Amino acid sequence: MVAATRPHTQTTQTDEAPVRFVGLPILFDALALEKLPVPIQQQIAAVDDCLPQTQCGLCEHPDGCLPYAAAIVTEGEAHNKCVPGGQPVADTIAEILRRTPLDAAPSKWPLDNDSGRPQEVRAIIREDECIGCTKCIPACPVDAIIGTGKHMHTIMTDLCTGCELCLAPCPVDCIDLEPIERDLTEAAREDEEDALRTRYHTHLRRVADQLSDRSNTKPVVSMVEAKINNATNQSIDISEDEARNTIKAAKLRSQIKKLEKQLSVRPNPQKAQQLSELQAELAQLGA
Numbered sequence: 001m002v003a004a005t006r007p008h009t010q011t012t013q014t015d016e017a018p019v020r021f022v023g024l025p026i027l028f029d030a031l032a033l034e035k036l037p038v039p040i041q042q043q044i045a046a047v048d049d050c051l052p053q054t055q056c057g058l059c060e061h062p063d064g065c066l067p068y069a070a071a072i073v074t075e076g077e078a079h080n081k082c083v084p085g086g087q088p089v090a091d092t093i094a095e096i097l098r099r100t101p102l103d104a105a106p107s108k109w110p111l112d113n114d115s116g117r118p119q120e121v122r123a124i125i126r127e128d129e130c131i132g133c134t135k136c137i138p139a140c141p142v143d144a145i146i147g148t149g150k151h152m153h154t155i156m157t158d159l160c161t162g163c164e165l166c167l168a169p170c171p172v173d174c175i176d177l178e179p180i181e182r183d184l185t186e187a188a189r190e191d192e193e194d195a196l197r198t199r200y201h202t203h204l205r206r207v208a209d210q211l212s213d214r215s216n217t218k219p220v221v222s223m224v225e226a227k228i229n230n231a232t233n234q235s236i237d238i239s240e241d242e243a244r245n246t247i248k249a250a251k252l253r254s255q256i257k258k259l260e261k262q263l264s265v266r267p268n269p270q271k272a273q274q275l276s277e278l279q280a281e282l283a284q285l286g287a
């Protein structure tokens with residue numbers, strides 16, 4: 001078996017609640033983690049510590065790793081659903097929570113012989129085809145894409161996790177995924193995951209700040225922007241029906257792409273039904 005990650009977390013519990021659950025981005029308010037009993041918070045933190053922090057949503061938690069960690073601990077959700085984490089992460093969570101080991105969820109990428117995890121990839125923009133629409137920027141949970149309107153965009157490969165979330169919003173399909181080879185020590189992987197978690201939270205806070213700045217309201221919002229809008233009980237200040245339909249269609253398209261991506265990894269009749277309903281709703285909106 002390939003080495004599991006952070007196995008020490010099970011034995012390092014104290015009487016203190018995890019400090020990093022205080023002042024989380026507003027997107028996580030509904031989890032109310034800081035109100036849970038301290039031992040439960042510690043278990044969630046230990047599980048979250050071993051998740052890859054790509055925030056890809058392939059575990060069926062579109063808001064990322066922390067909500068999945070919370071669901072595993074508080075709702076008894078299966079601990080083998082993290083696709084990029086693969087078998088090492090599933091085994092580590094089973095060890096932390098003393099659960100029966102399960103086979104990891106399959107990935108469309110082949111397994112890396114050294115890490116035992118699915119092959120890592122990085123996104124690359126075919127820059128001569130990029131139309132500079134900026135739609136990929138808010139989709140990136142770790143702010144790895146740079147560019148401005150009507151100008152070519154580029155991805156900072158060192159920051160990219162290969163989560164694939166920028167692919168769906170790109171209207172011209174000019175983003176490719178390239179396999180990469182890395183030989184990471186466990187310590188380096190842990191540092192990287194901590195940095196990715198911080199970058200994601202910074203991203204969420206910045207989006208919330210932008211949304212609270214009414215002069216910054218945009219006609220098309222990303223999924224995370226829409227969710228943060230709901231969390232802050234703000235409404236988008238638009239008056240034209242066409243603009244409303246544009247927003248609704250953008251949300252539907254984003255949900256559809258996510259469901260299509262999830263279904264390509266794991267069949268799920270309920271999600272398939274949800275997908276066809278969303279497609280019908282989008283078609284009706286277009287009509």
Ligand code: SF4
Pocket residue numbers: 051052053054055056057058059060061064065066068081082083084085
């Ligand atoms: S599938 Fe993606 S979002 Fe879910 S726990 Fe794994 S890395 Fe995080």
Ligand code: SF4
Pocket residue numbers: 122123139140141142143144145155159160161162163164165166167
């Ligand atoms: S650039 Fe794309 S694939 Fe890379 S982290 Fe950002 S959204 Fe994910």
Ligand code: SF4
Pocket residue numbers: 125129130131132133134135136137147153169170171172173174175
């Ligand atoms: S979504 Fe695609 S076309 Fe638009 S800026 Fe990003 S890479 Fe370029």
